[in-house]
Ligand code: ATP
């Protein structure tokens with residue numbers, strides 16, 4: 001029986017198109033003959049917004065739903081008011097497709113520039129909750145614009161939402177050689193949410209007796225991510241803490257050019273979306289300067305999610321080998337993509 005991947009491709013804005021085409025090139029190169037790759041491109045982003053005023057309609061969501069996975073370049077452009085595409089596209093899609101697991105691996109590969117270069121022990125994965133916390137839009141303002149303005153931003157944490165992401169993170173820890181998981185929170189101060197997270201974490205831990213558990217306050221975690229990153233294997237954390245520490249994690253593990261991510265719906269009810277952590281980088285768009293490596297590594301995450309483990313590993317090994325030999329040479333986006341396509 002022949003296999004088939006039905007992929008939605010959203011190049012988006014800025015360097016999105018450039019890096020996504022290299023990601024697709026490597027994907028085509030790594031897939032065995034018997035796997036049929038079907039791609040459908042979508043034009044979401046700034047251009048579509050200016051032409052139609054639309055960011056992501058319900059009809060768009062219906063179409064996207066039919067795919068096995070989504071590959072995204074980057075969405076965002078200085079010509080669009082701040083927040084419009086973030087809320088109208090990125091957050092809308094995340095909530096509509098219930099992407100409650102945000103996955104960001106951090107592995108410092110030899111040859112990669114980092115403030116912590118030469119620390120091969122950096123190899124961890126952050127599992128960030130994606131649909132709750134302070135991101136649900138609960139809150140409000142009273143006495144707006146007066147000296148007595150009061151603003152609340154409610155962090156929503158449900159037993160259901162916390163448990164499913166914690167369980168997913170434990171399963172990921174169990175599948176890794178070190179089998180260690182660290183809960184990052186601030187349960188001494190954020191007592192209500194902290195209690196729920198800690199309780200759920202300890203309960204789920206009983207189902208994974210072979211996984212070593214640890215807890216660290218988020219402020220301490222920012223120190224250890226720099227001074228002792230080797231202590232981390234899998235980190236599970238809430239939406240806001242995850243947002244912050246994953247940027248820090250990207251910085252210590254090679255930066256924006258190599259940071260990959262997945263927005264995952266583990267049940268498979270909706271397609272998961274994979275994208276480089278970086279944005280649309282309008283400052284270098286169209287110049288062939290963008291590093292496609294983060295997108296290529298996102299393709300590896302995509303393949304792993306669809307159970308193409310061998311192909312995912314081959315991409316990761318190709319990237320590691322390429323980075324190891326990269327040296328000081330400056331290559332174009334396309335040259336890096338070509339080199340990776342040859343290696344896989
Ligand atoms: P966004 O709001 O869309 O997240 P941002 O302001 O965070 O955007 P990025 O678009 O991620 O910024 O770019 C930040 C800096 O990193 C820019 O100077 C950009 O040129 C650089 N950069 C981003 N991605 C890449 C890449 N793939 N290769 C090389 N440089 C990049």
Ligand code: MG
Pocket residue numbers: 278279
């Ligand atoms: Mg950014």
